[in-house]
Amino acid sequence: MLAIIAVLLFSQNTLSQSPNAAPGFDAVARRAAAARDAGRLDEAFNLYQQALKLHPQWDEGLWNAGSIAYDKDKFSDCAPLFRRMTAIKPSLAPAWIMSGLCEYGLHRYGESLKSLLTAEELRFDGPPELSRAGRLHLAIVLTKAGSFEKAIVTLTELTRMDRKNQDIAIAAGIAGIREPWTPPEVPEGERERVMKLGDAMSTAMELDARGAIPKFEAALQEFPADPDIHFRFGAFLLLQSPDRGLAELKKTLELDPVHIPALVGLATVYLRNGDPATSITYGLKAVEADPNDFATHVAFGRALLENDALADAATQLEAAVKLAPDSADAHYSLATAYSRLGRKEDAQREQEEFKRLRKLIDATHL
Numbered sequence: 001m002l003a004i005i006a007v008l009l010f011s012q013n014t015l016s017q018s019p020n021a022a023p024g025f026d027a028v029a030r031r032a033a034a035a036r037d038a039g040r041l042d043e044a045f046n047l048y049q050q051a052l053k054l055h056p057q058w059d060e061g062l063w064n065a066g067s068i069a070y071d072k073d074k075f076s077d078c079a080p081l082f083r084r085m086t087a088i089k090p091s092l093a094p095a096w097i098m099s100g101l102c103e104y105g106l107h108r109y110g111e112s113l114k115s116l117l118t119a120e121e122l123r124f125d126g127p128p129e130l131s132r133a134g135r136l137h138l139a140i141v142l143t144k145a146g147s148f149e150k151a152i153v154t155l156t157e158l159t160r161m162d163r164k165n166q167d168i169a170i171a172a173g174i175a176g177i178r179e180p181w182t183p184p185e186v187p188e189g190e191r192e193r194v195m196k197l198g199d200a201m202s203t204a205m206e207l208d209a210r211g212a213i214p215k216f217e218a219a220l221q222e223f224p225a226d227p228d229i230h231f232r233f234g235a236f237l238l239l240q241s242p243d244r245g246l247a248e249l250k251k252t253l254e255l256d257p258v259h260i261p262a263l264v265g266l267a268t269v270y271l272r273n274g275d276p277a278t279s280i281t282y283g284l285k286a287v288e289a290d291p292n293d294f295a296t297h298v299a300f301g302r303a304l305l306e307n308d309a310l311a312d313a314a315t316q317l318e319a320a321v322k323l324a325p326d327s328a329d330a331h332y333s334l335a336t337a338y339s340r341l342g343r344k345e346d347a348q349r350e351q352e353e354f355k356r357l358r359k360l361i362d363a364t365h366l
Contacts, residue, residue: 173198
């Protein structure tokens, strides 16, 4: 996936040996570099390991040894090396990306997600090839964890930075049908559906409406009873043809009455259209269908808030904040509810938390 030469060039340009090494370290380090440059990677890896025993904090050695192990798919070797690297250089985004990639290779998706989320906080700052791999794998492990909408947001950002490709289309298709799969886990019988939807979604991510619409239509022609394809098409159409988009969301619910994203989407659309009573209906259904999804409480809470059911709105939004304390939108809505209830101190606290989270989000996506 990543050419090792690019990683090694990066390490030479940004990492350095540090002094205070044990006697004999310099000689072993030079031999390791020579073996690496000559393409004798197994020998180089062993020499780097020897040098690291003499100087455990040698950042360049950790990087190069880890990169060699990763390039040879020896993930059980590279994971601990990059974990040590992140401890030494906690602000170095590429080290967190490589840590996440190695953990992904070991199928330790929870650990991979932690590392890649840290890399995201550091804005994936590093060589473009490595940053692209980090963003793609973040989307994949988010999908594996069930965070389908955040995965789609991540893929959208990646597409607009680098244009779509097959890897992005596959990842988008999996997230689009809301299945916790990695690409190799897609069953044979689901691959066509994943590819059809993913191609349409990734085309939409490029803001190519003219190209996306016929692809969504072709996917629906082949899979007319698929609620997820109707939902994704509807969500896309809301910006292009709102009435048609609304009809697709309703069709989603005809096929799957407890389709959470569609219920939340309809609650949001009707609220935006100035119909809080209908929004409450869909928001309540969403909460009843999945009380453990913070988005359902946000949608229901906002609808109640607009309908002046302030105490009930606060209760729903408190539940949303409890389920997703890192959601800036949930804190903002709760601050609004508290303010209208006259709970000034609580409103101020939630407003400050909203500002803090919003600042972090803006910094991450610069």
